Amino acid sequence: MTLLENRPSTDALADAPTSHPGLLSWVRDVARLTSPDRVQWVSGSTAEKKALEDELVEAGTLVRLTKQKDSFYCASDPEDVARVEGRTFICSRNERDAGPTNNWAAPDEMKATMTELYRDCMRGRTMFVIPFVMGHLDADQPMYGVEITDSPYVVLSMLIMARVNSDVLAKMSRTNADFVKCLHSVGAPLEPGEQDVVWPCNPTKYISHFPEDRTVWSFGSGYGGNALLGKKCYALRIASAIAHDEGWLAEHMLILKLTNPEGESKFIAAAFPSACGKTNLAMIEPTIPGWKAEMLGDDIAWMRFGDDGQLYAVNPEFGMFGVAPGTGWSTNPNAMRAIEAGGNIFTNVALTDDGDVWWEGMTDETPEHLTDWRGNDWTPDSGRPAAHPNSRFCTPIENVPVVAPEWDNPNGVPISAIMFGGRRKTTMPLVTETLDWAHGVFMGATLSSETTAAATGQVGVVRRDPMAMLPFIGYDAGDYFAHWLALGERDGAVLPKIYYVNWFRRDENNKFIWPGFGENSRVLKWIVDRIDGKADAVETAIGRIPAPGSLDVAGLDFSDDELAKCLAVDPAEWDAELDDIADWFARIGDTLPSELADQRDALRGRLGLE
């Protein structure tokens, strides 16, 4: 640790463990602007982690769990519990390049505004410098980042979520590599002698991205995707802009390995919006005999073409930041086992009286007494959830008992199928096979889902969430669709088949029709068997669905009527859907590729609509 008692703040560089000129000058500039008391370069060492944990326990920010190994509970400020999409900006040089789905601000103006917010904002705090790599350090093109933050909670979370170790900085320095600059402050300077709060943050929040500069500036929030800048900010928003320039894809997708009873394996990727089932599907425990599932990633996939024309996916992350509520032994036993292995940080769950954590859906029995996420006494009669609906477990991927051996391949695994899906009570069948790449891109571009607690705002409203990337596309949505279509035209491309799934269709009593979770393996089996030419399908107007008898429901208490409801393509619902898609395409505007408008017209035709 470098103590800067008698600043000039250029001393930020006194003990710098690097000679990377760009990194050194950026760190010096940020220290001069933000005036921290100290600068600490994060190496990823065990001793450093332990010291930070002890400090945060002492400060009351973390509670050490007595029932779990190396695990901590944390409660955020009640106003800082989710991503803030309304305060998230894509500050491209031209407004047109941010497109109609992003908030835009001129980069100079945003930088001027935020520079004033950052001025002296780290006073009384330590400024941490965290060099990290997203994906493997031995990848053909290692993707470096450095996060500067004044939040030790963010440091501890980044140690789980990204690869942070001294080799990263050494290689980055040796090769004088480019890196994504990620600047974060909770925006809560301390006056001399002022007592800190357990979760410092600022009511003014900005999550700003400068795609041309490969830079992120975040201010005011300490939570999840707002603050752990390697995740949504870098690995999706900035990376999607890089991927557009370089001809690859940065997507909001899990990566899963499936092995059939014959021992043949395939890799698939699936995009569902936040809190719509990625982590659960990534760790699925199949209920059908003979099938094996292993996880590679639960949130983000970077896919590049290999020499063989296939798309190869890597998970750029190192940990999971999973939705806690609904995660239990009956729904996601592999997540529970991963958590049992220890090394977790839980945020906004409830605390049990004996020093463990609890959330709705974790166990069948509800504890008689808890401390809820807001620190209040809680009993089953309290009439409110004990854990916040967006409460999270932060857990190393290596903890997952079913992690695939290939998960750490520097250049990824070949993808045979892409699944899109969302949370829809109506309209969307359990599974649909799209007709070809362009039709698949159309289904992805019109993906729709009910909003969840993962972002602040109203929950349960249907919105278009293209490729589950609405809040994460770092540029114009029409250009993004064109990019997807162009990849399909690439010479020699061996493209994955595209499927659309919906686990969330409801019956007339508002109950989920499909049992979901481990039973989703039945849908995965149909998909893999389709690719192998072993399962039958019937054509509908919207794509191919399982032929009668071809979806394996053996052993499931499921009537033909229920199955029919799950798979139904209702023309009246689709009539309404097409109107909504027309509005959505109108919103995209001039950059909407004409192929997608053609797809919509073709679908209207197949549905027999005027």
Ligand SMILES: Nc1nc2c(ncn2[C@@H]2O[C@H](COP(=O)(O)OP(=O)(O)OP(=O)(O)O)[C@@H](O)[C@H]2O)c(=O)[nH]1
């Ligand atoms: N009914 C039903 N609920 C599901 C299913 N899969 C997941 N869920 C629930 O949906 C919620 C979110 O699931 P996750 O797997 O955490 O979603 P995610 O896509 O990883 O979310 P983010 O981490 O926010 O991106 C949890 O409460 C799950 O219990 C399913 O197959 N059926």
Ligand SMILES: O=C([O-])CC(=O)C(=O)O
């Ligand atoms: O980014 C976050 O805060 C949590 C998350 O994974 C999501 O919202 O998809």
Ligand SMILES: [Mn+2]
């Ligand atoms: Mn997740």
